[in-house]
Amino acid sequence: MLLALLAALLPLLAATALTAPTAAAREPAPESSREKAVPTATLTEVTNFGTNPSNLRMYLYVPESVTSNPAVVVAVHWCTGSGPDMYNGTEYDTLADRYGFIVLYPSVTRSSKCFDVSSPQALRRGGGSDPVGIKSMIDWVTRTYDADTRRVFATGISSGAMMTNVLLGDYPDVFAAGAAFSGVPFACFATTDGSEWNSNCSGGTVTHTPKEWGDLVRGAYPGYSGPRPRMQIWHGTEDDVLRYPNFGEQIKQWTNVQGVSQTPAVTDTPQSGWTRTRYGGTGDQAPVEAVSLQGIGHNVYAQGMASRVLTFFGLDKSGPAPQPQPGACKVTTAVNAWNTGLTASVTITNTGTTTVNGWKLGFTLPAGQTVTGGWGATYTPSSGSVTAANVSYNGTIAPGTSVTIGYQAGHGGNSAAPAAFTLNGTACATG
CATH class of the missing domain: 2.60.40.290 (Immunoglobulin-like)
Known part of the structure; x- marks a missing residue:
């Protein structure tokens, strides 16, 4: 009887062995669950990108020549502006065409169109508000394009410059460097009454020692001991919106954060009316670089400055072969x-x-x-x-x-x- 039963089972076991999948075989994820890349060479809005407590909008520019493992530049607009305004008013998209990086343009939806750089939530890592939404945008880009997490940068103008300071303070492990045009130090705009505006800071009357400024940055991510982002600072001497003393206070803050001397390693004049100081190094990627523009008001950003930002970021020597440009x-x-x-x-x-x-x-x-x-x-x-x-x-x-x-x-x-x-x-x- 046992021999008869075994004879009956052997064909069934053999058939099962032939039809069962191997342990290594896996079904691919359904296409509908994959994040879609955006069209190239055009500004495109991305929705449902992740945690977004302050209802920011996300715009993205991906060049046709995007590199593998591309760098990411977060370009942050001014008060009353928008992501599309930042796209139209700067040349980062054109430079992306040349060097192959991706440009991310966050956009405010609150009525002031100013970024939150003052609330307690915005001034600590993972605390909420705008920085968390921007971090979600970055995460979406790095997942979708396998972007190089070692080459994520931030730059901004006015309110966007203040947010650049905040982002580098909240997320020092995310950003490699930043460039701030007409901004203020991290936490200078801090308020506790719900106001978006701090008149003492904008008026240039908030001053601290370098260590006090540095402690404010370090307090945003307690216990972090890794490398800190490099900072490039631009300011006009006649700025009547965010007064010029904020330029010196930013230098005090970021030299202390970097642990370098407040005495410039080198001072030069790259253009008439400009005074450039570099701290902790003399090269194009010094830990801190500051450019003072004599006689210039709040609207300090001008065409051509983005190329200098890319030099500071180190993005002007990488990427694909230069795309066709006018010879003259x-x-x-x-x-x-x-x-x-x-x-x-x-x-x-x-x-x-x-x-x-x-x-x-x-x-x-x-x-x-x-x-x-x-x-x-x-x-x-x-x-x-x-x-x-x-x-x-x-x-x-x-x-x-x-x-x-x-x-x-x-x-x-x-x-x-x-x-x-x-x-x-x-x-x-x-x-």
Whole structure:
């Protein structure tokens, strides 16, 4: 009977062995559960990116030439601005096309359009509010694109500069470096009454010793003993919104955090009216770099400065081969002025040998001029350092061809044309 039973079971066992899956076989995750990469070469909003206690919006720019394990630059806007405004008003997307990194643009939805840099929640790691939402955005990018977590950077203007200080304090293990344009030290804006504004800090009357400033940063992540992000600081001497003493207080704070001397290792003048000091080192990636701009107000950021930020970050020597750029460009202007207004016609000529695909023209309006309308481009902002970005029908400039745009502006007596122009960050001849 036993022999008969065994004879009956053997075929069944053999069939089971032939049809059972091996231990190593695994079903792939369903496609619907995978995070989707965004379209390249265009600003795209990403939703449902993770924990987001203050309802921020997330915008992303991924270049067509994105590298494997790309770096990530978090570009943070000013008060009343937005992520798309930061995209249009700076050239980080164009530089991303050249070097292959990803640009993340957080965007505030609260009515002030200012980032929270003052609440107790914002000033500690994982405490809540805007820094937590931005950290979720970074996590989404690093998961989706296998980004290099050792090369995550932050830069911002005004409120975004203050947030840059906060992000580096809250998450020193996330960021490699930051660049702050017209900001204040970490925790300088701290309030406990729910107010977003701290007049003492903005007025430049909040001062501390270097150690006191450093302790405020260290207190955001108690027990952390790892490396600290490097910091680049920009400020105008005539800033009437976030007063110039905040420049020196930031230097005190971040030199103490880095553990380096407050005496500059080197001082130079990279451009007329600029004084640059480097602390703890003399090279392009010193632990702390500070640039003071003589006679400049709160709107300190101008075209071309983003390239200097990338040098400080160390992102201008990595990435794919440079994408096609105009070998040369020329800009001519014609102005028709009356008592309080003017119209300006601006012709951009590609004098190089490579087609320009997508362009941004940077220039500085003379003092007292404000753009009130324009054609052939979108103009951001309306005064000071302006960027004119192509519209859908004129984004391509073939070698030897031109595009003409124009704007209308009010003026207070000076009706001159801008004196200098950059095309996608490259200086153009004028004539």
